[in-house]
Amino acid sequence: xxxxxxxxxxxxxxxxxxxxxKSDQSTKDSAAGAAATPAAAPAVxxxxxxxxxxxxxxxxxxxxxxxxxESGKDTTTTNYVLTATADTTGWFITFPSGLKVPVxxxxxxxxxxxxxxxxxxxxxxxxxVTTENSLKVQNGKLVGTTIAHYSKAGPDSVLHLRTEGTKMx
Numbered sequence: 001x002x003x004x005x006x007x008x009x010x011x012x013x014x015x016x017x018x019x020x021x022k023s024d025q026s027t028k029d030s031a032a033g034a035a036a037t038p039a040a041a042p043a044v045x046x047x048x049x050x051x052x053x054x055x056x057x058x059x060x061x062x063x064x065x066x067x068x069x070e071s072g073k074d075t076t077t078t079n080y081v082l083t084a085t086a087d088t089t090g091w092f093i094t095f096p097s098g099l100k101v102p103v104x105x106x107x108x109x110x111x112x113x114x115x116x117x118x119x120x121x122x123x124x125x126x127x128x129v130t131t132e133n134s135l136k137v138q139n140g141k142l143v144g145t146t147i148a149h150y151s152k153a154g155p156d157s158v159l160h161l162r163t164e165g166t167k168m169x
Contacts (some may be wrong), residue, residue, distance in 0.1 A: 022051050052108050057086040058137060065093075070160045078123055081163060083144075085114075095122045111136050111144070114130035117149070123159075127152055133163060141166055 027137040063082040079080055081094045082103070091103040093116065105112055115134040117121045128151040135144035142165035150157045 023033065053109050054112060055086075055089065056084070056105065056107060056112070059084045059112060059135075059142065060086040062168040063142055064168055065142070065163060065165040067161040067163045070145075070162055072156075073160075074123075076123065080122075083167070097122060112142075121148075121150065123148070124150060135163065135165070143147065 061084060063084065064081050065080050067078040067080075079096060083090070083092050083094065084105075085091060088105050091105050091114065093101045093103055095101075099120065099122065101116050103114045103116055105114045107113075112129075112133070112135045114135065116131045118128045118130050121127045123129075130149045132147045132149075134145060135142045137143075142163070144163050144165045146161040148159040148161065150159070
């Protein structure tokens with residue numbers, strides 16, 4: 001009987017040791033697995049929503065516009081009134097001299113792209129010019145750039161201007 005008791009104790013001890021060893025190994029395996037598994041990537045904030053597309057109706061009306069050269073000796077302001085409609089027809093620029101120039105427009109995202117045909121420059125007497133504008137509505141104003149292309153060749157045949165318009169009542 002003593003032998004049986006010793007065998008039973010030995011078997012119980014072996015089973016206990018085997019189960020403890022297995023448990024330690026599974027703990028090690030779990031820890032190793034957790035270390036090998038990359039941590040969940042932090043949540044990425046969603047990209048800000050794009051600016052809503054501009055509608056020509058958003059800019060319809062009359063705008064008092066000032067265009068100032070970005071650089072150079074001539075810093076004279078060019079002033080005009082931009083008449084804008086809710087569609088692509090009927091847009092024009094009126095200069096203080098009375099000259100009315102038709103403007104071709106299109107919307108690109110949050111900007112109005114406006115181009116004129118050739119007309120007599122109001123900045124450079126006796127010279128023909130075409131203009132291209134890119135304008136956005138910011139804080140209730142039209143802001144952007146104008147590029148004037150003068151008909152005479154040379155380094156000053158292109159003029160870059162900062163443009164700002166205020167809506168007229």
